[in-house]
Amino acid sequence: MNKFPAQLKKIRNEQNTTQDDLASQLFVTRQAISKWESGDSTPDLNNLIKLTDIFNVSLDTLVFGAEHETKVDPTEFVFDPKHNRYVRRLGKMNFWDFLAGYWWAVLAIVFVIGFFSLFWSGQ
Template sequence: MIEFSKQLKKYRTEGGITQDDLAGKLYVTRQAISKWESGESTPDLNNLVKLSDIFNVSLDSLVLGIDNKSKVDSDEFVLDPVSNQYVRRYGKMNFWDFISKNSWVIIVLASLLFWASMMLH
C-alpha cells in the first residue's frame, strides 16, 4: 500500500483539502489521515470507496497509482493485482472461445453457405 499513501497525500494536497477537513468528511480523526499518508496504517474498504468518491478518481488510481486515462476494454481485460497489469479476462482465446462469444459468425457463415448452395443449383 505504499502507492496508496503517496496517492492519498497527492490528491488531498492537489484538492487543497487539509487533513482535518478530510477527517471530518470521513468521520475519522486527523491522526488516522496522517497515519494513512505515512503508510503506518490503511483505511478500510468503506473509507477507500469514500476517498475515491471525494477525489473523483478510480480505486485503481487511488490505491495502486494506475493512471486510467487510457481506456481499457473491461469486457476483454481485467487488472491482475499481483502483477499490477491488465491481462486478458479469459486468457488466450482459441477458435471455440471466439465462436462462443461471437455467435453471429455462425449465422453469417451459415447464410453464406446457403446462398452459395442456391447459386450452384
C-alpha cells in the first residue's frame, strides 16, 4: 500500500505548512500538491528529495512512513553523496576523529620525527 499521500499530508500539517506554501517552495502548483496528497499523482525524484530537505525527514519516513529512532543533527552532520552516508561537519572534529580520518598523516609525522632524531643523534 502506498503511504506517501498520507505521509505527505501528515508531515505538512505537523509542520503547519499550507499547500500553497509548499508549492511555492517546490516551484509547482498548489494543484500538484493536492494531487500528491490525494494519490492521483506522485512527485518526481527531485521533488521527493526537496520534500525531505524542506521537512527535515528521511526518504523512508516520507515515502513509507518508517519511523527511525535516531535523528541526524544537521548542525553536526552533513550527507556525503559520494559515500552515501552522513559525515561529521568540519570544525566539529575531536582528536579521535582526526586520528580516524588522518592516520596516515600521523604516521608520516612520526616517521619524519624518527628519521631526524636518528640523523641528529648520529653526530
